[in-house]
Amino acid sequence: MQLLWLSLLPCLYLASLCSAEQGLEFPSFDGKDRVLHINERNYKKALKRFDMLCLLYHEPQPAHKGRQKQLQMTELVLELTAQVLEDKDIGFGMVDSQKDAKVAKKLGLEEEGSLYIFKDDRVIEFDGEFSADTLVEFLLDVLEDPVELISNPMELRAFERMEEDIRLIGYFKGEDSCESVYAIACIMRWPVRFYTTSVMDKLCVVMQTAKHLSLKMNEVNFYEPFMEEPAILPGRQLSEMEIVEFVHQHKRATLRKLRAEDMFETWEDNLDGIHIVAFAEEEDPDGYEFLEILKDVARDNTNNPELSIVWIDPDDFPLLTTYWEKTFKVNLFKPQIGVVNVTDADSVWLDMSNDEDLPTAEELEDWIEDVLSGKVNTEDDDDVKDDYDGVDREDRHHGDDHDDHGDDYDDHDDSD
Amino acid sequence: MQLLWLSLLPCLYLASLCSAEQGLEFPSFDGKDRVLHINERNYKKALKRFDMLCLLYHEPQPAHKGRQKQLQMTELVLELTAQVLEDKDIGFGMVDSQKDAKVAKKLGLEEEGSLYIFKDDRVIEFDGEFSADTLVEFLLDVLEDPVELISNPMELRAFERMEEDIRLIGYFKGEDSCESVYAIACIMRWPVRFYTTSVMDKLCVVMQTAKHLSLKMNEVNFYEPFMEEPAILPGRQLSEMEIVEFVHQHKRATLRKLRAEDMFETWEDNLDGIHIVAFAEEEDPDGYEFLEILKDVARDNTNNPELSIVWIDPDDFPLLTTYWEKTFKVNLFKPQIGVVNVTDADSVWLDMSNDEDLPTAEELEDWIEDVLSGKVNTEDDDDVKDDYDGVDREDRHHGDDHDDHGDDYDDHDDSD
Numbered sequence: 001m002q003l004l005w006l007s008l009l010p011c012l013y014l015a016s017l018c019s020a021e022q023g024l025e026f027p028s029f030d031g032k033d034r035v036l037h038i039n040e041r042n043y044k045k046a047l048k049r050f051d052m053l054c055l056l057y058h059e060p061q062p063a064h065k066g067r068q069k070q071l072q073m074t075e076l077v078l079e080l081t082a083q084v085l086e087d088k089d090i091g092f093g094m095v096d097s098q099k100d101a102k103v104a105k106k107l108g109l110e111e112e113g114s115l116y117i118f119k120d121d122r123v124i125e126f127d128g129e130f131s132a133d134t135l136v137e138f139l140l141d142v143l144e145d146p147v148e149l150i151s152n153p154m155e156l157r158a159f160e161r162m163e164e165d166i167r168l169i170g171y172f173k174g175e176d177s178c179e180s181v182y183a184i185a186c187i188m189r190w191p192v193r194f195y196t197t198s199v200m201d202k203l204c205v206v207m208q209t210a211k212h213l214s215l216k217m218n219e220v221n222f223y224e225p226f227m228e229e230p231a232i233l234p235g236r237q238l239s240e241m242e243i244v245e246f247v248h249q250h251k252r253a254t255l256r257k258l259r260a261e262d263m264f265e266t267w268e269d270n271l272d273g274i275h276i277v278a279f280a281e282e283e284d285p286d287g288y289e290f291l292e293i294l295k296d297v298a299r300d301n302t303n304n305p306e307l308s309i310v311w312i313d314p315d316d317f318p319l320l321t322t323y324w325e326k327t328f329k330v331n332l333f334k335p336q337i338g339v340v341n342v343t344d345a346d347s348v349w350l351d352m353s354n355d356e357d358l359p360t361a362e363e364l365e366d367w368i369e370d371v372l373s374g375k376v377n378t379e380d381d382d383d384v385k386d387d388y389d390g391v392d393r394e395d396r397h398h399g400d401d402h403d404d405h406g407d408d409y410d411d412h413d414d415s416d
Numbered sequence: 417m418q419l420l421w422l423s424l425l426p427c428l429y430l431a432s433l434c435s436a437e438q439g440l441e442f443p444s445f446d447g448k449d450r451v452l453h454i455n456e457r458n459y460k461k462a463l464k465r466f467d468m469l470c471l472l473y474h475e476p477q478p479a480h481k482g483r484q485k486q487l488q489m490t491e492l493v494l495e496l497t498a499q500v501l502e503d504k505d506i507g508f509g510m511v512d513s514q515k516d517a518k519v520a521k522k523l524g525l526e527e528e529g530s531l532y533i534f535k536d537d538r539v540i541e542f543d544g545e546f547s548a549d550t551l552v553e554f555l556l557d558v559l560e561d562p563v564e565l566i567s568n569p570m571e572l573r574a575f576e577r578m579e580e581d582i583r584l585i586g587y588f589k590g591e592d593s594c595e596s597v598y599a600i601a602c603i604m605r606w607p608v609r610f611y612t613t614s615v616m617d618k619l620c621v622v623m624q625t626a627k628h629l630s631l632k633m634n635e636v637n638f639y640e641p642f643m644e645e646p647a648i649l650p651g652r653q654l655s656e657m658e659i660v661e662f663v664h665q666h667k668r669a670t671l672r673k674l675r676a677e678d679m680f681e682t683w684e685d686n687l688d689g690i691h692i693v694a695f696a697e698e699e700d701p702d703g704y705e706f707l708e709i710l711k712d713v714a715r716d717n718t719n720n721p722e723l724s725i726v727w728i729d730p731d732d733f734p735l736l737t738t739y740w741e742k743t744f745k746v747n748l749f750k751p752q753i754g755v756v757n758v759t760d761a762d763s764v765w766l767d768m769s770n771d772e773d774l775p776t777a778e779e780l781e782d783w784i785e786d787v788l789s790g791k792v793n794t795e796d797d798d799d800v801k802d803d804y805d806g807v808d809r810e811d812r813h814h815g816d817d818h819d820d821h822g823d824d825y826d827d828h829d830d831s832d
Binding site for chain 2: 021022023024025026027084085086087088129132133134136137140143144148149150152154155157158159161162263264267268270275283284285286287288289292314315318319320321322323324325326327333340342343344345
């Protein structure tokens with residue numbers, strides 16, 4: 001347990017320098033064991049004892065020293081998380097996939113290395129970056145009230161700003177108190193949150209602002225990320241199952257942001273081993289502009305089930321930025337869009353070297369069409385390195401007359 | 417160096433689980449020493465060799481084992497940062513405040529534990545969270561082109577969205593190329609960035625959109641964070657010194673956000689040992705609404721040099737959230753505003769327990785006035801615990817007739 005304390009020292013070190021000022025002390029591990037080793041004898045008691053139980057389903061104790069330490073460090077991240085959240089009535093445990101196979105089966109644990117969160121008879125699988133920051137933020141979100149009451153135009157604006165998330169919104173007439181609205185949501189047996197999809201997704205309940213959204217009583221609207229127009233869930237008095245199923249069907253958004261809390265889940269959900277990946281810094285004027293173009297493209301193609309673009313803001317992943325630059329051979333100080341083969345990280349990128357002109361939405365759509373039809377792919381350039389421009393002009397689907405800006409691609413060879 | 421590798425394993429561990437997919441591999445320390453030990457013999461060479469040199473000015477090797485390990489871990493964070501940024505031509509070094517006192521004096525290093533960044537004859541002091549994430553993000557920002565060219569309405573919108581930062585904007589007629597605009601900025605001897613204030617602050621150059629901002633040629637506008645109206649820097653053909661001085665004078669914004677990259681700098685810049693601190697989650701409807709009210713208050717009081725509110729979004733500091741809840745005895749799932757004494761972290765908070773009604777801007781202003789006049793302070797409640805409501809009603813500055821919502825304060829005793 002000593003090790004974790006060490007791994008936190010960088011924070012402590014500088015924190016201690018401003019010892020004249022109090023109020024920004026990063027936590028250091030106190031050495032107390034809080035993570036339980038879950039087995040057949042204690043799992044029921046653990047489920048009962050805590051409001052929320054987080055179980056790490058892990059590989060058996062490995063023989064390899066390096067992997068032993070990995071497992072130890074993972075446990076230490078859990079220990080710190082447990083310490084930080086000590087007052088929140090959350091239990092933490094480890095389940096060995098070999099020794100505790102029976103318990104794992106009973107609890108429905110499947111993916112080694114995943115963290116399973118049990119709360120209110122639901123199970124949430126955490127498949128994001130396994131750091132104390134990300135975990136604590138995720139678990140605090142799970143603890144938060146899942147129903148947001150939107151009761152004035154300002155709160156409606158906040159709802160409209162959350163365009164990165166899947167959002168559900170309904171209009172219910174209840175008493176004038178939060179409790180009653182919450183009760184209505186519960187009585188209707190709606191999921192407290194769409195735990196099965198992602199914990200970030202909220203069921204928003206509108207009281208007084210329904211007219212701004214042209215919502216009808218008891219109707220539920222579904223907002224895909226970055227879409228301005230909602231989809232209306234068919235039927236009224238929907239059951240929990242119907243809503244969950246609808247969300248599952250519409251879960252893979254046309255444009256979705258890579259987030260630390262579910263990055264591996266998103267990456268695993270590729271289309272035939274391929275991701276269309278766009279890098280854009282939202283805080284950068286160029287990046288912002290490119291993102292707006294991407295949103296236009298996504299809105300135009302929201303009904304195409306074959307299309308899903310993963311938007312990565314490099315600012316969210318500082319430790320991965322130079323790795324991506326090396327692996328994909330792109331400059332991430334500028335916006336980029338390309339195709340990544342997730343099997344070997346081979347990639348091909350749209351040439352946007354003309355700094356002043358980002359591609360138009362139409363040019364991007366043409367390129368995407370070429371990707372989806374297989375004309376632009378990560379394999380062709382491996383053979384023909386020098387003069388391939390990514391598209392056979394005579395084979396173009398559209399013979400339209402816009403300029404050829406979007407037709408030239410970088411031909412990166414990532415076979416090294 | 418083994419230790420750092422261990423400290424990164426949590427990331428590796430889960431990353432390795434999705435080994436079927438490539439493209440999201442977090443870096444692990446490779447054990448290679450990249451951080452130099454800077455002394456009188458090698459400092460000039462180091463300054464010459466790298467585009468950018470980052471020097472950690474540290475305390476002498478401590479006798480205490482715990483502090484020895486702290487220093488070691490700090491070095492390891494630097495090592496990982498150096499590895500991640502290996503291709504960026506950045507040098508990293510350590511300077512011992514005792515052994516290398518002469519070098520430190522020559523280089524102007526003053527604060528033990530601070531990281532000093534040398535670039536283009538300027539020095540930037542990093543006084544933020546000392547983690548590899550934050551450091552890498554910060555240094556990548558320093559490397560980015562400091563001049564942003566705003567050339568269309570979309571990019572102007574991006575500029576307007578960056579309300580959290582200090583922004584400078586000027587209108588120059590140059591050639592139609594980025595190079596010439598950049599050259600103009602340099603020829604005018606303007607700071608490439610306002611390194612002396614914060615690296616996040618950019619000099620924006622407007623080409624074609626000047627009319628939207630009613631900018632005059634060669635004029636420079638200064639935007640304080642969260643302000644809609646800019647201040648115009650007096651005079652034309654301003655020198656670098658004049659601009660830097662103006663920025664320094666206006667640096668302490670009426671409302672400023674706590675950011676990982678300069679959190680300790682902000683916290684040290686308190687007013688007589690006191691901070692007015694507002695907690696609000698921007699992604700939460702309530703938090704968003706409260707923040708909008710705060711912005712109104714800040715805009716109304718932007719000319720009051722006595723007032724500076726530190727806004728903390730708990731989402732940005734997951735590891736500190738429960739620490740703050742315990743230290744300040746507040747519930748951070750809801751917006752909060754209070755006064756914090758940075759000497760002992762004693763605090764007093766505005767009672768906003770009525771969930772449905774956030775205070776109005778006027779009520780907040782009244783409360784702030786009571787804080788500034790000393791009527792609301794962190795000391796009084798330590799003596800009178802039971803019935804103090806934070807204000808003597810008969811002594812109120814304003815006898816106006818709005819309701820008393822803002823007049824009741826929690827009386828927390830943090831003397832434990």
